[in-house]
Amino acid sequence: MKKYTNTSMTAKKTLKGWGFSSVYIIFSLLFFVYPVVWMLILMFSKWNFIGEPKWNGFHNIVRVLTDGLFWQSILNVFRFMVMYIPLVFISSVLFALGLKKLKYGKTFVALSFFVAQAAPGVAYSIIFSKIFSQDGPMNAFLYEHFGFVIPWFDSPTFAMLSIALIVTWKFVGYYGIILYSGMNAIPQSIYEAADIDGANGVKCFFKITLPLLNSQMVMIMVLAITLAFGVFTEAFLITGGGPLNSTMTPLLVMYNSAFRKLDPTFSATMAVAIAIISYLVIIITRKLIEKEVDLV
Amino acid sequence: MNNKVTKWISAVIVVALFAWYVISIINNKEQGRDPNVLTLWIAPQDVQAQFWSIVVDDWNKSGLGMKVVYNTIQTSGSSEESILNSIVSNTNPDICDNIFAGFVAQLAELKSVQNLKEFEGFDELVKSRQMGTIMKGWEKNGENYVMPMYSNPIMYWWRGDKLKENGWDKPPETYSELIKLAKKVTIPHRQYAIKLFVGRNWWDRWSDFIAYYYAASDGQPYIVDNKASIDNQYSKEILNFYNEAFSNNWSLIDVSISEAFWQGTLLGEIHGPWDIPYAQNTYPEVLKSVIISPVLVPDSHKGLKYTLADTKGLVIFKTCQHPEEAWKFLRWLFSQEKYSMLWLEKTEMPPARGDLMTNPIFQEYYKNHPYSKAYAEYVGTALPPALITNTIDVQQAMTNYIMEPLMYKTGTVDSCLKIATKKINDMLEGNEL
Numbered sequence: 001m002k003k004y005t006n007t008s009m010t011a012k013k014t015l016k017g018w019g020f021s022s023v024y025i026i027f028s029l030l031f032f033v034y035p036v037v038w039m040l041i042l043m044f045s046k047w048n049f050i051g052e053p054k055w056n057g058f059h060n061i062v063r064v065l066t067d068g069l070f071w072q073s074i075l076n077v078f079r080f081m082v083m084y085i086p087l088v089f090i091s092s093v094l095f096a097l098g099l100k101k102l103k104y105g106k107t108f109v110a111l112s113f114f115v116a117q118a119a120p121g122v123a124y125s126i127i128f129s130k131i132f133s134q135d136g137p138m139n140a141f142l143y144e145h146f147g148f149v150i151p152w153f154d155s156p157t158f159a160m161l162s163i164a165l166i167v168t169w170k171f172v173g174y175y176g177i178i179l180y181s182g183m184n185a186i187p188q189s190i191y192e193a194a195d196i197d198g199a200n201g202v203k204c205f206f207k208i209t210l211p212l213l214n215s216q217m218v219m220i221m222v223l224a225i226t227l228a229f230g231v232f233t234e235a236f237l238i239t240g241g242g243p244l245n246s247t248m249t250p251l252l253v254m255y256n257s258a259f260r261k262l263d264p265t266f267s268a269t270m271a272v273a274i275a276i277i278s279y280l281v282i283i284i285t286r287k288l289i290e291k292e293v294d295l296v
Numbered sequence: 297m298n299n300k301v302t303k304w305i306s307a308v309i310v311v312a313l314f315a316w317y318v319i320s321i322i323n324n325k326e327q328g329r330d331p332n333v334l335t336l337w338i339a340p341q342d343v344q345a346q347f348w349s350i351v352v353d354d355w356n357k358s359g360l361g362m363k364v365v366y367n368t369i370q371t372s373g374s375s376e377e378s379i380l381n382s383i384v385s386n387t388n389p390d391i392c393d394n395i396f397a398g399f400v401a402q403l404a405e406l407k408s409v410q411n412l413k414e415f416e417g418f419d420e421l422v423k424s425r426q427m428g429t430i431m432k433g434w435e436k437n438g439e440n441y442v443m444p445m446y447s448n449p450i451m452y453w454w455r456g457d458k459l460k461e462n463g464w465d466k467p468p469e470t471y472s473e474l475i476k477l478a479k480k481v482t483i484p485h486r487q488y489a490i491k492l493f494v495g496r497n498w499w500d501r502w503s504d505f506i507a508y509y510y511a512a513s514d515g516q517p518y519i520v521d522n523k524a525s526i527d528n529q530y531s532k533e534i535l536n537f538y539n540e541a542f543s544n545n546w547s548l549i550d551v552s553i554s555e556a557f558w559q560g561t562l563l564g565e566i567h568g569p570w571d572i573p574y575a576q577n578t579y580p581e582v583l584k585s586v587i588i589s590p591v592l593v594p595d596s597h598k599g600l601k602y603t604l605a606d607t608k609g610l611v612i613f614k615t616c617q618h619p620e621e622a623w624k625f626l627r628w629l630f631s632q633e634k635y636s637m638l639w640l641e642k643t644e645m646p647p648a649r650g651d652l653m654t655n656p657i658f659q660e661y662y663k664n665h666p667y668s669k670a671y672a673e674y675v676g677t678a679l680p681p682a683l684i685t686n687t688i689d690v691q692q693a694m695t696n697y698i699m700e701p702l703m704y705k706t707g708t709v710d711s712c713l714k715i716a717t718k719k720i721n722d723m724l725e726g727n728e729l
Binding site: 012019050133135143149153154156238240241242243245256260 | 300
């Protein structure tokens with residue numbers, strides 16, 4: 001009798017477990033497993049949205065790897081990272097340090113920066129395109145006071161930098177709060193010991209704060225790299241990938257290919273290639289910067 | 297039955313009911329169209345919606361055929377993308393407006409649209425509207441998939457007041473006249489004579505390079521026998537002119553400035569007749585000074601001035617369960633002059649018909665509408681873009697290998713034409729997925 005009760009209990013627990021997990025499992029099957037399987041099928045198929053996909057061997061892989069625009073978009077991702085990561089990292093550190101120094105209104109300031117994170121991409125892209133346009137307020141100010149204007153979105157050199165600035169604006173609050181929480185976790189006693197040893201503020205920052213923020217920095221780097229491979233709205237709405245394809249991002253190439261040229265198999269293959277490349281970049285970055293940090 | 301079991305059964309029932317509800321919504325969306333209603337998608341433009349609301353209302357009241365329900369095309373990027381998405385998700389309408397030549401070539405390739413020539417009375421309808429010449433531009437392998445609704449010649453709008461201030465009583469017509477004007481009026485970052493590069497979208501090439509090519513070549517096609525036909529004297533003349541204008545910063549380059557013309561920063565810009573109602577409401581005083589004139593031509597050019605026609609029309613999808621009923625609606629609409637007149641009144645866009653300048657009903661209208669008349673006068677020399685499936689690729693190549701290299705001085709006229717021709721030919725020859 002006792003045995004029967006135990007079995008019944010286990011069955012109930014199992015049922016409960018499945019019940020709780022089922023939502024996640026169904027969600028994953030629908031929105032992750034199904035698209036991934038479909039993408040892998042498309043990778044080896046010839047299909048233009050209509051009818052059944054037909055086996056196409058490795059043709060799509062060859063097409064992607066020999067496509068100039070694919071490599072240009074990869075290069076653009078690295079150009080974006082070179083501009084965006086230092087910009088967003090320095091700004092976020094400054095923001096976190098500033099927040100730490102504040103005595104009053106911390107929540108208000110943090111929220112003020114964080115609110116950019118919630119801003120819809122379409123809305124702020126349109127606003128920034130107006131602010132930075134040739135007759136916009138930014139250039140009007142520059143022309144009025146310094147006699148020159150900056151072709152923010154019309155120069156192949158500046159266009160990607162302008163997008164990096166916009167994305168920095170969006171993420172500085174988010175990354176800053178991550179760093180701020182990391183700074184708060186560093187025990188005050190370490191700074192007190194350094195003070196006794198005669199270390200100044202700058203030395204403390206570079207020798208204590210930054211090294212002990214390693215896990216937050218790794219997290220920010222991973223987030224920033226993932227973001228760099230996924231830039232779309234700003235480039236789509238403001239520059240359209242130009243000028244001279246200087247802001248042509250992988251997602252823009254995939255979007256154009258699938259929904260404008262009716263070539264979803266190219267996009268699916270490119271998506272797999274981008275996933276592999278971004279994964280490799282993240283692995284290498286972690287190997288290079290991740291360190292074991294013990295605060296105790 | 298204990299309490300827990302009851303709770304579990306209730307939870308399962310709730311989840312099952314919810315799942316059934318979601319599935320039924322999806323099914324309804326895919327298959328649950330009312331079989332006794334024809335769905336029509338129209339361009340997302342207020343003035344066009346006003347026209348269609350009257351037409352659809354009249355048709356439904358007439359009792360002559362199946363009820364029609366219209367909706368505007370939900371555009372995220374472009375109408376074409378929305379229509380393609382609807383085909384993929386099997387939610388496309390029975391009839392769709394706003395279809396351009398290149399897109400219909402794609403739809404025909406996908407075997408998604410009906411050949412209208414197969415319907416009874418098609419030839420008579422074309423004849424009655426004197427659309428013979430217009431329809432030739434829409435033919436693909438001897439078949440017609442579109443009933444063209446309107447044909448907008450690409451034309452320039454000039455600020456007459458600004459021209460007068462600078463001693464010009466009429467707009468420039470040739471390249472050298474434009475250069476002369478630009479030398480006089482250009483103030484860097486403050487005032488420009490013209491915007492030669494309209495934008496980075498593939499469709500913007502209709503308003504610059506292709507329109508200029510038709511104008512310079514007297515309407516020669518830029519794709520002949522599925523090959524690019526642009527590496528020639530006409531293109532060289534156009535691009536030498538562009539090159540000179542870009543090199544001397546005589547053309548406004550920033551494509552994000554939308555009101556430059558109205559604010560006086562720009563003296564000449566491409567506009568469509570759909571901008572007439574907008575200008576009447578927003579800039580009525582500026583509009584009074586606007587002069588509409590054709591696309592610029594080389595100095596040696598003589599005779600008629602050709603341009604590109606921004607022309608769009610209606611298709612019947614093959615998924616339509618009652619194609620004869622859909623055609624009955626289109627035939628009823630296109631056979632009545634009063635609806636061509638209504639279209640003109642509401643949108644100011646020339647209806648696609650060959651008798652605009654001869655039919656008294658339109659002549660009367662044009663007497664009081666000089667801006668619309670300026671467009672109507674060029675309907676006869678406005679040609680549609682090439683009817684090819686690779687429109688986007690070809691026009692994107694024109695951006696990437698002609699317009700931008702000249703603007704950013706990364707290519708010469710000869711190198712741009714050679715590279716663009718090769719790239720376009722590769723695309724046209726490849727033509728595969």
